[in-house]
Amino acid sequence: MxxxxxxxxxxxxxxxxxxxxxxxxxxxxxxxxxxxxxxxxxxxxxxxxxxxxxxxxxxxxxxxxxxxxxxxxxxxxxxxxxxxxxxxxxxxxxxxxxxxxxxxxxxxxxxxxxxxxxxxxxxxxxxxxxxxxxxxxxxxxxxxxxxxxxxxxxxxxxxxxxxxxxxxxxxxxxxxxxxxxxxxxxxxxxxxxxxxxxxxxxxxxxxxxxxxxxxxxxxxxxxxxxxxxxxxxxxxxxxxxxxxxxxxxxxxxxxxxxxxxxxxxxxxxxxxxxxxxxxxxxxxxxxxxxxxxxxxxxxxxxxxxxxxxxxxxxxxxxxxxxxxxxxxDDMQSKPFTSGSIAPSAPSAPTASSESVGAALSNAPASLTSGIALRFHEITAAPSRAGSDVLHGVSLRIDVGERVALIGPSGAGKSTLLAIAAGELTPRSGTAVMLPACLLTQRTELFQDSLRDNLRLADPSADDARLWHALEAAGLAPDIRTAAAGLDMRLGEGGLGLSGGQSRRLALARLLLRPTDFWLLDEPTEALDTEIARDVLQRLAQHAGPRTVLIATHLRREAALADRLVRMEAGHIVADLRRGTPGFEAALRALRPD
Missing domain, CATH: 1.20.1560.10 (ABC transporter type 1, transmembrane domain)
Known part of the structure; x- marks a missing residue:
């Protein structure tokens, strides 16, 4: 043998x-x-x-x-x-x-x-x-x-x-x-x-x-x-x-x-x-x-x-x-050519259950206090056999910053976000970041009670915390009208909730998840304008001092950020801060609501 x-x-x-x-x-x-x-x-x-x-x-x-x-x-x-x-x-x-x-x-x-x-x-x-x-x-x-x-x-x-x-x-x-x-x-x-x-x-x-x-x-x-x-x-x-x-x-x-x-x-x-x-x-x-x-x-x-x-x-x-x-122990990824990333320890499901965003169980010593994310010369591909999408990308995000990744489709925004979430390992370069939670435009719901779908984010949460999260997400009034309340049964894939309600439920799970680093991937895509604005307002309100990294091509989502990072063909071509002419011009160039 x-x-x-x-x-x-x-x-x-x-x-x-x-x-x-x-x-x-x-x-x-x-x-x-x-x-x-x-x-x-x-x-x-x-x-x-x-x-x-x-x-x-x-x-x-x-x-x-x-x-x-x-x-x-x-x-x-x-x-x-x-x-x-x-x-x-x-x-x-x-x-x-x-x-x-x-x-x-x-x-x-x-x-x-x-x-x-x-x-x-x-x-x-x-x-x-x-x-x-x-x-x-x-x-x-x-x-x-x-x-x-x-x-x-x-x-x-x-x-x-x-x-x-x-x-x-x-x-x-x-x-x-x-x-x-x-x-x-x-x-x-x-x-x-x-x-x-x-x-x-x-x-x-x-x-x-x-x-x-x-x-x-x-x-x-x-x-x-x-x-x-x-x-x-x-x-x-x-x-x-x-x-x-x-x-x-x-x-x-x-x-x-x-x-x-x-x-x-x-x-x-x-x-x-x-x-x-x-x-x-x-x-x-x-x-x-x-x-x-x-x-x-x-x-x-x-x-x-x-x-x-x-x-x-x-x-x-x-x-x-x-x-x-x-x-x-036998599933370590291939070592980087110029640095390394600490292995991602599996964590409880994220607020939206789309992915697990625990890049590090403890911040590494190389990540100094006040820095939420630091990439140095990152090269990565979305799949093991695919060609590189990111080419020598370097990025630093400080704790408390709100950063929006903008750029055309295929520029590498989602790939960069996946690395920040710990879902993807770069092929080369150094990547260190705080534990993060990823919210995507796709909400994964299960054929179970509303309570158990919420507790995916925090299994120890009691009903009072669940109701508080639903209130913060704007879903509580709809749930109170249902006779079963938190015991309401959802069908396969969340059958029984509208698209807006599903997104609000994902937001409630995000709020229940105890992390200080939010990763948002086009969180209001495919929502009508009124619901999208309400979801974004609640995100901004409850983000507080958290660090936020959002990938988007919509003006309404990028407006949450104080810093715009523009990507093209796997490279960062611009890093613009609020208050500069370039920031306002880049914001106006995005797709309107």
Whole structure:
């Protein structure tokens, strides 16, 4: 296994071992005990039945034969097998679910790193697939591979020990054969199933994406004359999925046949061997029955690895996809060529839930008192593979300043704001800033109560604080008219609120968020003039001594600032302060309300 593959596997196994190590080990041990008690139960029952039949053939031996100890052992094994099976299912599944929950938390934190959230916004379906199907695929790593493998190993050891008491060579040969054939078949199946299982995983993603596009965009597709093409693409994805399923079904059938043949060979070989031993008088008929029944059941635990082997390809694909975002310590961005930025520590959701703006958990020593933001020769791109949008940008904003970034679309305003929010890591240069909160023109609301949507900004806020924030945002009168008040349920995406009400709710969350640095990205875009002016007035009123950085192309928004920073083609071309002729000219040149 290459070093890169080992690193990926270690990133996934680390949470497994760190989250529930004792429970995982106990679950595997209970699985092995279940298999061993089952084998012992069947073997002892066969020995007891055979020995009883032979003892009953003679009156003298019938009175001498002890039926109580074997029957008690059979009852004990039956009860023990039931208890261990129940415990195994309970412990293994509980531990697996706990580990998967921990993996989801780590994945969320990974996607909260600088730049990751912006990449997700380009293809949002990925986060759903990673958090559901890919995480779920990892359960096979433990439940269908590790646990059956340990149980099968225990079965091989027990079979070898039992037959070793009859003939040591026979016991060693059976144990080696069981491990070689059982694990060997699983290995071959895993190798052959890798490609179709990966193809199946990709086909499911494509099928879901194309089905969603067909349903959600059918009007646009019809207008563009592409509805038939989309249907054909959906049918093609379905055919690919069916082909992968067929290949996996064939492999499963072949694996079942292979395990059946291995079991038959084992049984025939043991039958011939114990027949020779019985003929030589080295063992009796009851011992021969015991050996046969143990050999019969020893292959069954290996057959349980078949499902895990078939899922191994899907599991490996999930490991390859998830590993880069799993461990926070392993997800550091590429170092800058001339300086560094402290890593963004994940924080609670921002006031508008559009992004997390905690660039630094504590202001770095290089950020002297009185400075809110300092960029030096920043070069950055909005995506990892994209071309640079910012070129050698340097900017300083003092605490309490209100600065507006202006310039044409594509000048780099939003990219600069994303760096200030900690969402994006520059490719080069030095960037240090105070913790910030970003409010964008897009308000993310969730299908939940109004109270819980507000508490995304501050989970500890009581109802009095929530009402105060709603009053400050101008939304309280509308909420009071609703019978449910703060318990009012919002639909998906904030259904039930108008565009203006949604923006005011975002403003209320901004006010609840305890930060002294506000980042505003066209906060009144697409609002009518009256609502926009009211929102801006409230922003200006409640900003107080906070530092404000706003990206805009509207005159009404830029009027909040005391300083205009004009950007063109990724460069800062002008830095104008209120009271200068250039400031007023730049303000008049912006798009009017």
């Amino acid at each position: 290459s070093t890169a593959r080992k690193d990926r596997v270690s990133l996934i196994l680390r949470p497994f071992l760190a989250t529930q190590p004792r429970a995982l080990l106990l679950g595997a041990l209970l699985a092995a005990i279940t298999v061993l008690t089952g084998m012992a139960l069947l073997g002892l029952s066969g020995w007891f039945i055979t020995a009883t039949a032979l003892a009953g053939a003679n009156v003298a031996t019938a009175f001498m034969f002890d039926v109580f100890m074997p029957s008690a052992g059979i009852r004990l094994l039956a009860v023990g097998r039931t208890a261990s099976r129940y415990g195994e299912r309970l412990v293994t599944h509980d531990a697996t679910f706990a580990v998967l929950a921990a993996l989801r938390v780590q994945l969320f934190r990974g996607w909260a790193r600088a730049g990751a959230a912006r990449e997700l916004l380009m293809r949002p379906s990925r986060v759903l697939f990673r958090l559901t199907s890919d995480i779920d695929a990892l359960e096979s790593l433990y439940l269908r591979l590790v646990v059956p493998a340990m149980a099968a190993l225990g079965a091989a050891v027990l079979a070898g020990v039992v037959l070793g008491f009859m003939h040591i060579g026979l016991g060693i040969a059976l144990a080696v054969w069981l491990v070689a054939s059982g694990w060997g078949i699983a290995f071959v199946v895993a190798r052959r199933a890798r490609r179709p299982s990966v193809q199946r995983a990709h086909a499911i993603e494509v099928l879901r994406a194309r089905a969603v596009d067909l349903v959600a965009g059918q009007s646009d597709l019809i207008m563009a004359g592409r509805i038939d093409a989309q249907r054909a693409a959906l049918a093609d994805a379905d055919r690919r999925l069916a082909a992968a399923d067929l290949a996996l079904n064939r492999l499963e059938a072949n694996a079942g046949a292979a395990y059946g043949m291995a079991g038959t060979i084992s049984l025939v070989a043991v039958l011939l061997a114990v027949g020779v031993l019985v003929g030589e008088g080295r063992i009796g008929a009851p011992a021969a029955a015991l050996a046969l029944l143990v050999a019969l059941t020893a292959v069954e635990p290996f057959a349980a690895m078949r499902r895990g082997a078939l899922d191994a390809g899907r599991t490996w694909l999930a490991v390859r996809r998830l590993a880069p975002r799993m461990a926070l």
